[in-house]
Amino acid sequence: MAYPRPKAATPSIKADFKxxxxxxxxxFLLSSGTTQDRCYLDSEEVTRQFAELGYRSTGEAITREEFKKRVAAVNRYLNPRYEPFVMASERLESHSEPVLVELALRERANRVGIISTIIFLRCIEKGVEISGYIDYAHRLGSEDWKPIFTGRKRLKPTVTDLGFYNWQTGRVISNDSFFYRVKCTKRHGLMYQHVYDRLMIMVDPKSPPGENTTKKNIKSDTYEQAYLLDHVVRQRI
Known part of the structure; x- marks a missing residue:
């Protein structure tokens, strides 16, 4: 449950499904021959040879080796090999940035789908204040977090995350993620609905965070504001 969707099949893979x-x-060669081929050639072997050479064929002429490679590529897409995840925070020092320490404690649980954490960060980026909501499990599965946990790359909200706000331009962006759908009502304002148990996570600071969800504020010198919304995922109803 904690892994992102497989990447969409490329046009070449889709074309080779057949x-x-x-x-x-x-x-394959025999099916590529026309009815006239089978009628006049009167031999399946000759029909296959003609199809392999591209003569009187209703389909694409490909070699035996190419056929094997393309079938193998389709099978790899349809039946991907399971690769166990590697903990990106494994070597994180206990005295590291407080936000990273808290995320390290939650990494395994987010990867296996026990909890689903939404990260809120407000920070200064190139002199501009930005803030946003991040689907932690989604980003764990879609990017390499080792540079983040080792301090080589700064964690920040982006325009592709659940929510993004540029305080200088007033630009607001909301996106569904693999685990959450964006919801908004007059009564509750902005909310995120988990796709598996369909429970709502409230982000309004004046409201409780929601059923099976807890909020943890984090003091950090790196960020103007940071907190985590930890949602314990129930079995889908």
Missing amino acids: LINYQDYDD
Whole structure:
């Protein structure tokens, strides 16, 4: 549950989906021949040879080796090999940046889907104040966090996160993520609905964070403001 969706199939992979319907290369060649081929040539072997050479063929002429490679590529896409995750925060020092320390404590639980953490950060970036909400589990699965946990890269909200606000320009951006859908009502304002248990996470500071959700404020010299919304994920109802 904690892994992001597989990447969309490339146009070439989509075009080759049909290849896995054939038992083997010979079956593919035989299907590529026309009815006239089979009628006049009167031999499946000759029909296959003609199809392989691209003569009187209703389909694309490809070599045996290319057929194998393309079928293998489709199978790899449809049946990806499981690769266990590596903890990006494994070597994090206990005296590191407070936000990173708290995120390190939650990394494994977010990766396996026990909890789903929304990160709120407000910071100064190139002289401009920005803030936003980050789906921690989604970003764990979509980018390398080792540079962040080692301090080589600063964690900050971006325009592709759940929420982003530029305080100078007034630019506001909201996006659905793999685990959350953006909701907004007159009564509760901005909310995030978890896609698995469909419970709402409230971000209004005047409201409780929601069922199965707790809020933790973090004091940090790196950020103007930082807090975490930890949502314990229930089984989908």
